[in-house]
Amino acid sequence: MTPLWQREPVGVVGLGLIGGSLGLDLMAAGAQVRALVHRPATAERARERGLASAVSTDAAVLEGCGLVVLALPLDRLLDPDPALLAALPVGAVITDVGSVKGPVLRRWRELLAAGGGPGATRFVASHPMAGTARAGVEAGEPGLFRGRPWVATPEAGTDTEALQAVRELAEALGARWLCCDAEAHDRAVALISHLPVLVGAALVQAAAAGGGETAAGAELVRALASSGFADTTRVGGGNPELGMLMACANRAALLEALDHYRQSLASLEAMVAAEEWSGLQQSLARSQALRPDFL
Amino acid sequence: MTPLWQREPVGVVGLGLIGGSLGLDLMAAGAQVRALVHRPATAERARERGLASAVSTDAAVLEGCGLVVLALPLDRLLDPDPALLAALPVGAVITDVGSVKGPVLRRWRELLAAGGGPGATRFVASHPMAGTARAGVEAGEPGLFRGRPWVATPEAGTDTEALQAVRELAEALGARWLCCDAEAHDRAVALISHLPVLVGAALVQAAAAGGGETAAGAELVRALASSGFADTTRVGGGNPELGMLMACANRAALLEALDHYRQSLASLEAMVAAEEWSGLQQSLARSQALRPDFL
Numbered sequence: 125m126t127p128l129w130q131r132e133p134v135g136v137v138g139l140g141l142i143g144g145s146l147g148l149d150l151m152a153a154g155a156q157v158r159a160l161v162h163r164p165a166t167a168e169r170a171r172e173r174g175l176a177s178a179v180s181t182d183a184a185v186l187e188g189c190g191l192v193v194l195a196l197p198l199d200r201l202l203d204p205d206p207a208l209l210a211a212l213p214v215g216a217v218i219t220d221v222g223s224v225k226g227p228v229l230r231r232w233r234e235l236l237a238a239g240g241g242p243g244a245t246r247f248v249a250s251h252p253m254a255g256t257a258r259a260g261v262e263a264g265e266p267g268l269f270r271g272r273p274w275v276a277t278p279e280a281g282t283d284t285e286a287l288q289a290v291r292e293l294a295e296a297l298g299a300r301w302l303c304c305d306a307e308a309h310d311r312a313v314a315l316i317s318h319l320p321v322l323v324g325a326a327l328v329q330a331a332a333a334g335g336g337e338t339a340a341g342a343e344l345v346r347a348l349a350s351s352g353f354a355d356t357t358r359v360g361g362g363n364p365e366l367g368m369l370m371a372c373a374n375r376a377a378l379l380e381a382l383d384h385y386r387q388s389l390a391s392l393e394a395m396v397a398a399e400e401w402s403g404l405q406q407s408l409a410r411s412q413a414l415r416p417d418f419l
Numbered sequence: 420m421t422p423l424w425q426r427e428p429v430g431v432v433g434l435g436l437i438g439g440s441l442g443l444d445l446m447a448a449g450a451q452v453r454a455l456v457h458r459p460a461t462a463e464r465a466r467e468r469g470l471a472s473a474v475s476t477d478a479a480v481l482e483g484c485g486l487v488v489l490a491l492p493l494d495r496l497l498d499p500d501p502a503l504l505a506a507l508p509v510g511a512v513i514t515d516v517g518s519v520k521g522p523v524l525r526r527w528r529e530l531l532a533a534g535g536g537p538g539a540t541r542f543v544a545s546h547p548m549a550g551t552a553r554a555g556v557e558a559g560e561p562g563l564f565r566g567r568p569w570v571a572t573p574e575a576g577t578d579t580e581a582l583q584a585v586r587e588l589a590e591a592l593g594a595r596w597l598c599c600d601a602e603a604h605d606r607a608v609a610l611i612s613h614l615p616v617l618v619g620a621a622l623v624q625a626a627a628a629g630g631g632e633t634a635a636g637a638e639l640v641r642a643l644a645s646s647g648f649a650d651t652t653r654v655g656g657g658n659p660e661l662g663m664l665m666a667c668a669n670r671a672a673l674l675e676a677l678d679h680y681r682q683s684l685a686s687l688e689a690m691v692a693a694e695e696w697s698g699l700q701q702s703l704a705r706s707q708a709l710r711p712d713f714l
Contacts, residue, residue: 253643253645272645273643275643302639302642308635308636308639309639309643311629311630311636312630312636312639312640312643313643314629315625315629315640316626316640316643316644316645316647317643317645317647317648319622320622320647320648320651321647321703322684322687322688323622323651323684324651324706325683325687325702325706326680326684326686326687326706327614327618327680328706328709328710328713329683329705329706329709330610330614330676330679330680330682331610331614331713332712333682333683334606334609334610334676334679335606335607340599340603341603341606341607344603344604344607345607345610345611345713346712346713347597348548348568348604348607348608348612349714350548350550350611350612352612352615352653352654353611353612353713354713354714355650355651355653355654356619356650356651356652356653356654356655357615357706357710357713358647358650358651359647359650359651360651360710361706361707361709361710361711362707363707364701364702364703364704367699367700367703368696368699368700368703371696372694372696372699375691375694378691379688379691379692380629381629382684382691384628384629385621385622387625388620388621388622388624388625389617389621389677389681391621392620393674396617396670396673396677397674399667399670401663401666401667404662404663404666404667405659405662405663406659407659408616408620408659408662408663411619411620411621411623411624411652411656411659412656412657412658412659414623414624414627415623415652415655415656417627417641418623418626418641418644418648418652
């Protein structure tokens with residue numbers, strides 16, 4: 125059977141990096157894309173860039189969509205505009221792209237259970253794991269999802285047709301489809317995505333504090349910093365609002381990840397303090413051996 | 420006046436990444452390069468690669484050199500072969516390339532003070548801050564030092580002619596010359612080079628430990644790890660022996676850096692725990708603003 129995204133118009137709510145990239149790929153694939161944005165200037169620029177067939181600041185633009193992708197930042201996803209909720213078509217499949225799944229799932233289950241709209245079973249929580257450092261209406265780019273994981277976190281009650289419709293959309297964009305439960309997803313992204321933000325941010329602050337005791341020391345630290353320092357701190361020096369929103373939405377899993385991290389670091393530090401050099405070398409060798417699993 | 424490296428043969432002890440790259444650039448610049456290596460197979464391969472005009476496993480190859488670069492790993496630099504010491508020409512300028520300067524300076528001051536050789540005032544401790552992930556006789560590459568810092572840590576007694584000779588060598592290879600005292604150097608590299616190794620190594624181990632509580636969890640963490648995780652852990656997954664040697668030689672400064680780091684991370688963690696979201700965002704914004712200073 126023809127995939128839903130080919131049979132019926134696809135709604136995209138928000139045209140930032142994820143929504144804009146989604147629009148470009150779907151337009152290129154021949155879909156009809158109807159986009160809802162917040163500001164008139166964004167709508168105008170989105171039309172110029174050809175991110176969707178129709179762009180509006182009026183939620184009525186979503187009328188007739190068989191599938192709606194909520195490409196909103198976490199805070200707006202967790203506290204959506206009532207006009208958006210009211211405009212979601214009855215029976216439509218709804219999915220989101222939030223980087224934390226437990227809170228989104230709980231919130232939208234509750235919002236959609238109220239009835240009159242698509243219904244809670246038609247909501248498929250998902251997370252396309254693609255990104256660049258860019259944001260906003262200029263950020264969308266073709267092929268962003270190709271080869272990247274697209275994780276869905278269905279529940280027992282999730283409609284299998286709805287799940288299949290989102291899977292077909294993801295696979296049409298070249299993403300690798302994965303399913304897991306929301307808690308496992310949130311624990312995993314805490315470890316490999318949210319923890320590195322804090323780890324890198326703390327490293328920048330430590331270098332500034334440690335080098336900054338004298339002006340000459342601060343200048344020296346800056347002069348000597350190399351590509352290793354730049355790489356280790358790249359995500360730690362990223363968008364502070366995004367970092368905060370992820371930490372806020374995934375607090376419990378992040379605190380658990382920090383606990384694992386503190387233990388790993390304390391163990392390395394203890395070996396340095398105790399001058400256990402062969403133990404330190406063995407531990408570093410373990411990190412070297414484990415790392416390729418994550419690449 | 421013509422630089423020393425042009426007037427007299429340059430000795431290079433060790434032809435790994437640094438020594439081999441030095442040999443290639445010096446040969447290209449028309450210098451006469453005499454290299455001392457440990458193993459006959461290395462000597463043969465170095466001759467094939469054209470890393471030096473003469474390569475030998477016999478320290479006598481250094482005879483007649485006006486300038487000798489000790490391009491040895493830290494452990495061998497701190498515990499040098501007596502045959503090497505005996506072969507250093509009287510009056511020659513000696514420099515090293517070790518990534519930690521205090522211990523090297525103390526050790527070589529003592530070794531050369533014994534007399535009969537170049538003399539302690541002719542020793543210039545230095546650190547060309549260039550590197551790749553490669554090691555060994557195949558690793559040397561042209562242009563490795565171009566645009567990179569080359570830090571010298573002279574003492575009050577260091578011969579100014581000797582210092583000038585090393586500076587001319589470094590600048591001939593396109594490096595940016597910097598001088599500072601050895602302690603300031605060691606504190607700086609602890610923060611921006613040695614600390615990131617432990618920070619990244621601990622992150623890999625935390626991801627393995629946190630994800631590994633169930634087989635499915637471990638697989639998920641691996642499937643979702645992105646370029647952000649890869650970047651943050653690149654130096655942490657590097658050569659364990661090098662990491663250990665640097666930690667060992669720079670133990671005090673590294674423990675001090677870890678102390679700064681633990682405080683920075685604890686402050687971020689406390690804000691997550693206390694749900695101080697605007698404070699967290701401000702702190703992440705501070706890291707974002709500070710980071711470009713180190714690039």
